[in-house]
Amino acid sequence: MGKAIYAPLQSLKENGDILDKKIEELSCREIDVQTDLETTKLQYGKKPKREVELWLKNVQNIKDKVHDIKQKLGEVSWTHIQLRMHLAKEVEEKIKEAVELKENGRFQEGLVVDLLVGSTETFPPIKIVGETTALKNLQTIEECLMDDEVGKIGVYGMGGVGKTTIMTHIHNNIKNVGTFDKVIWVTVSKESNLKKLQDDVSKELCLSLSNTEDALRRSAEIFRALNLIGKFLLILDDMWRQFALKDIGIPEPNEENKCKIVWTTRFENVCRGMGSQRTIKVDALTEDESWILFKEKIGADFVLSPEIEQIAKDVVKECDGLPLGIITVGAAMRGVDDIRIWRNALEDLKNSRPDLEGLEDDVFSCLRFSFDHLKTQIHRDCFLYCALYPEDDEIVCDSLIEKWMADGFFDEIEDREKAFDKGYTIIHDLKDACMLENGECDSRSFVKMHDLLRDLAIAITRKSHQFVVKVCSNVGKFPRDENLMDDVIRVSLMYSNIEMLSCQSTCLKLSTLLLEDWAISIIYSFEHMQNLRVLDLSDTDITCLPQSLSNLVNLHALLIRDCWNLTEVPSLVQLTELRVLNLSGTAIKYLPDGMDSLTNLRVLRLSATKRLEMVPVGAISSLSHLEELSMVESKWKWSSNEDRNGRGAGVEDIVRLMHLKKLLLDFVDSSAFLSYVRSRHWRGLNCFLLTVGKLFFDLKEIQEVFYSRECVVYVFDGDCMNSVAFPTSNLTKLLISFLDNLSTINMEEPTQGDNLANLKRIDFYKCPKLKYVLSVGWFQTLQNLEEIIVGYCRAMEEMVVDMGDMGEANNNIPITLPRLKRIKLSDLPNLKSICKRTLICSSLEEIDVFNCPMLKMLPFSINSLPSSLKQIKGSRRWWDSLEWDNANTKMHLQTFFSERPESCYELEEDQERQGTKRKAEHLQMDLNFPPHSLVRQLSPRSWQL
Structure with missing residues (x-):
């Protein structure tokens, strides 16, 4: 026994030296891989394989762990025998892992895959208006694209005439035909500079320019990447001034490369300055086309009286053939049958005049009319608020509504969920009035503001001196003239370079200050802003905040997301009105003082706080009105109070939050997770992400889960777990991976009212002892299930089992899964049956079976x-x-x-014999099974089945 105890201790020093050597060898292999990777990527326009990225991440993880072990060894006395034995075993394990990782880093199949592969994505279709005019313009542009002698094409016309709509159609048509190897679309916008334009082009090419700020080097990388594509079409939409193509890094089109560049602009001189070989003017609609479009917008089945129809035609003439003006005015007059209102509308259109340089009279008149005829003042205020965001920005609806709420737009609504409903209703109304557009991303709810409508909003707010909008600009000192700040209620300096923020004048009316993603690290003061309600400092380089933050006694939303250098926040004891506190992605070690004073706090976000050492007992549970808590990827993991012996908050603190609706949480182990599941606290939640194990997150992915209102459970890498239970109500995704001892799912058979009706995805991976996934009783409640993915569960013989003793007769009763689209089964050598009952899956699109030799029947009959x-x-x-x-x-x-x-099977069997989790992950990725990284599992953009 003595030898067994002391043997690891005796070999500790020797093994420590061996570990240092193995880590050194692994680091050399890592340097070689990174060097080859960078060289190959730059020379040939490639990107790293996902298995290579995962290998590099695992190398960094083991180096970090070894550093921690050595640090602990240096701190632990020789007298702590048990602890030193534990560390000695860890050293032995790390030696094996380092050797294994080094072998895995050979990558004989290569490090990279093609980077510049033509995308098949198309933009959402927009209806072309004007059967003659618009189609004639579209046809002319397409003819130029087919002409080998024309490489640079300029498309110009006044704002709102339909240039972007025409180019969207061309973009989609060209992509579908495959004439070009790659079609690239870049929206330039008024505020674009050379760097932003280079960033936008490189983003479309999936090319990272983060390693250099030098414009010449950046242009060289873009030039190299575009030359590697072959034949490309580049569309530069909404150019306001000319750029030299060589400065951006864009090769000159010629007959040899057959590339094409098209730009749209309001100004003909931009086309000349860019060297257009063909210049095409987009004409306004004819009177007949304008009238057809207008009638469509007021309602195709809406019949106008003869008297009103004549006035309506005069209204259309005031729109001067501009589709945007006709659409917005038509939407404003939809359903109106009172001749007096029509006469007044015509007078309003005739009398409206612009006060913004560069905005055409007819466009401004139409848009101002549409603004004035929005339903309520709240609708108009919400519309104007959107002008605080940069041009062409895709605005996240939830984030926007949260700011509206904090700024007092819906103060009369106490219930947060009802206030969100009100916000979404207003967004719907603004889109219905054609004052906002849908964003292009499907994974979250976005809106966009047409640049002309944004110009209108800025013109209106500038006239009243209530808004200061300086986005994407070099502001210098702010404010420059403090005498002009008396009436300002909202300030946006997003994406701007600011040398100093210091305001000594009285800003008593200021309610919103948006400083997101600005280049400044020091703020001198928030004095004289006592009525400030929304303060957004997200994505900035700030390292500290002034003590005057504590004086913002009326603050409702304090947003400091992704400030990775911020280590401390001043006391919040006076901020008793605070509703939303977002400290996600900061470097804080402890919660700010005064948390127990935030009795009105509804939202607390602490995800990705990777240095957070402690959450005191009662700090969370004292927030009695808290409705949303996010702490995924925080250093502080949740366990029970008993496990912590009272040193820090535990699961019991969470359970006391009776008003909680959204919860994103990491549990320290399966015991803590099961403790929460048994509490049934989750029954009151409408959104949750509950995780166990070592996961890798991106903060934006966490936000997507939060905004999507998903209910996700992810249990990963728990060697001691032989059974698992999980919440049933509202669950949308269940992801279980790398549980080596899991044999059963701990769920009683459903009783009346129990179901998994919201579950959309089931994913079980690398659970070698698991015998089944679900019982028939639970399986037949999956009315919204879309995907079943099961892999590397070697003990599984039957995926769905009948837990009752009900006889063979029940096998004739079919199970209906009306929304199931995909079944993917991988490496289940003993699986004999998916389900003994017949499945009726009217939406099933794909069945993928990999290495399941015992599976002899599919659960479908001819009927x-x-x-x-x-x-x-x-x-x-x-x-x-x-x-x-x-x-x-x-x-x-x-x-x-x-x-x-x-x-594929031979490769799988060979790798399984080597028996490592990482190699299984690599194989899984190669076979297009979903990568087991939560980032990809929860993001429709980054992971496609």
């Missing part, structure tokens, strides 16, 4: 074959071995079968 099926993937050997209830079933499904090469 229940899914008409939506597109593909069945598997090996020829597996397909030929399948048994069928009816010969016609196989005949019908044969046309959908797509053979997966046998080499």
Whole structure:
């Protein structure tokens, strides 16, 4: 026994030296990989394989862990035998991991994949208006694109005439035809400078320019990348001034490369300055086209009286053939049948005159009319608020509404959820009035503001001296003239360079101050801003905040997200009106003083606080009105109070939050997670992300889960877990990975009212002892299930089991899963049955079976074959071995079968023999199974099945 105890201690020094050597060898391999990676990427326009990125991340992780072990060894006395034995075992484990990682870093198949592959994505279609005019313009541009002698095409016309709409159609048509190797769309906007334009082009190329700020080097990288593409079409939308193509890094189009560049602009001289070989003017609509469009917008089935129709035609003439003006005015007059209102509308349009240089009279008149005819003053205020964001910015609806609420727009509504409903209703009304547009990203709810409508909003607010909007600009000192700040209620300095923020004048009316993503690290004072309600300092370089922050007694929202250098926040004891506190992505070690005074706090976000050492007992539970708590990727993981012996808050503090609706939390282990599950506190939540294990997050991905209102459980890497339970109500995604001892799902059979009706995705991966996924009782409640993914569960014989003793007769009762789209099964060598009952899956599109040799039947009969099926993937050997209830079933499904090469199985078996989690992950990625990184699992943009 003595030898068994002291043997690890005796070899500790020797093993420590061995570990240092192995880590040094691994670091050399890491340097070689990174050098080859950078060289290959720069020379050939490639990007790292996902397995290479994961390997580099794992190398950094083991180096960090080894550093921690050595630090602990240096601090632990020789007398602490038990602790030193534990560290000695860790040293032995790290030696094995380092050797294994070094071997895995050979990458004989190469480090990179093609970076510049043409995308098949198209923009949401926009209806072309004007059968003659617009189609004639569109046809002319397309003819130029087919002409090898024309490389640079300028498209110009007044604002609102439809240039972007025409180019959107061309973009989509060209992508579908495949004439070019890559089609690139960049929105330039008024505030663009050379650096921003280079960033936008490189983003479209998936090219990182973060390593250099030198404009010449950046242009060289873009030039190299574009030359590697081959034949490209570059669309530069909304140019306000000319740029030299060589300064950006864009190759000159010629007959040899057959590349094309098209730009749209309001100014013909921009086309000349850019060297257009063909210049095309987009004309306004004819009277007949204008009238057709107007009637469509006021309602195709809405009949105007003869008297009103004549006035309506005069109204259309005032729009001067501009589609944007016609659309917004038509939306404002939809359903109006009072001739007096029509006469007044015509007078308003005739009398409106612009006061903004560069905004055409007719455009301004139409848009001002549409603004004046919005439903309520709240609608107009909410519309004007959107002008605080940069031109062409995609504004996250939830974030926007949160600022509206904090700024007092919905003070009469006490319930936060109802206030959000009100906000979304207003956004719907503004889109219905054509004053806002839908954003282009499907994963979250965005809106955009047409640049002309933003110009209108800025003109209106500038006239009243209530807004200061200095976005994407070099502001210098702010404010320059403090005498002009008396009436200002909202200030936006987003994405701007500011040397100093110090305001000595009285700003008693200032309610919103947006300083997001600005280049400044020091703020001198928030004095004289006692009525400030919204303060956004997100994405800035600030290292500290002035003590005057504590004087903002009326502050409702304090947003300091992604300030990675901020280590401390002043006392919040006086900020008793605070509703939203966002400290995600900061470097704070402790919560600010005065947290227990925030009795009105509704939202607390502390995700990605990677240095947060302590959450005191009662600091969270004292926030009695808290509705939303986010702490994913924080250093502070949640356990029970008993485990911490009273040193810090635990699960019990969370359970006391009776008003909580959203919860994003990391648990320290499975015991703490199960403790929370048993509390049933989750029954009151409408959004949650509950995780166990070592995960890697991106803060933006966390926000997406938060805004999407998903309910996700992810349990990862728990060696001691032999069973797992999880919340059932509202659950939308269940992700279980790397549980080596998991054998059962700990769920009682559903009783009346129990169901998993909201569950959309089930994912079980690398649980070698797991015998089944769900019981038949729970499986038949999955009415919204879309995906089933099961891999590397070697003990599984039946995926869905009947827990009751109900006899074979029940096998004839089918189970209906109306929304199931995909079934993916990987490396289940003992799986004999997916489900003994017949499945009726009317939406099923894909079945993917990989290395499941015992699976001899698919759970479909000739009477229940899914008409939506597109593909069945598997090996020829597996397909030929399948048994069928009816010969016609196989005949019908044969046309959908797509053979997966046998080499895939040989590769899998070889790698499984080597038996590492990382290699399993790599194989999984190579086979297009979803990567087990939460970032990709929760992001529709970054992970596609």
